[in-house]
Amino acid sequence: MEKLGPIEVLEEVLxxxxxxxxxxxxxxxxxxSVLQGRYAASDELKEQVRExxxxxxxxxxxxxxxxxxxxxxxxxxGPERVERMHEEHARQREIMxxxxxxxxxxxxxxxxxxxxxxxxxxxxxxxxxEEERISLNPRVLSEDVVTTSVEPE
Ligand SMILES: [Fe+2]
Ligand SMILES: [Fe+2]
Numbered sequence: 680m681e682k683l684g685p686i687e688v689l690e691e692v693l694x695x696x697x698x699x700x701x702x703x704x705x706x707x708x709x710x711x712s713v714l715q716g717r718y719a720a721s722d723e724l725k726e727q728v729r730e731x732x733x734x735x736x737x738x739x740x741x742x743x744x745x746x747x748x749x750x751x752x753x754x755x756x757g758p759e760r761v762e763r764m765h766e767e768h769a770r771q772r773e774i775m776x777x778x779x780x781x782x783x784x785x786x787x788x789x790x791x792x793x794x795x796x797x798x799x800x801x802x803x804x805x806x807x808x809e810e811e812r813i814s815l816n817p818r819v820l821s822e823d824v825v826t827t828s829v830e831p832e
């Protein structure tokens with residue numbers, strides 16, 4: 680496992696969340712366009728969902744490589760936070776795969792795909808906010824290990 684300092688991990692992952700949020704916004708706008716009957720946006724929506732999927736997969740892998748060791752080092756709640764992260768990542772990967780299977784391979788219903796993409800955007804926004812509350816905050820990932828024991832609730 681790669682070892683970075685807790686502040687480095689925090690900054691890197693939060694910056695990645697901001698990149699993802701801007702990609703989520705694009706997917707949200709495009710999925711709404713399709714849902715409102717503007718089918719010209721369909722190809723662009725599929726393309727952006729594909730890009731989001733690739734980027735998000737990289738993000739999950741990166742968190743598992745650098746955030747896991749940082750959380751385990753941070754305080755006594757590390758194993759609990761890590762377990763929760765793995766559960767969440769498994770669920771996110773499953774939904775992402777399901778979404779992509781419906782959006783590619785000649786699935787005729789672009790409205791269903793757009794609706795799933797729209798829901799996926801909202802779910803990921805909530806998941807990222809929750810992750811930031813539980814794990815990605817300076818009370819947890821701090822250089823000072825003595826004062827960082829914050830229960831994940
Ligand atoms: Fe995550
Ligand atoms: Fe994340």
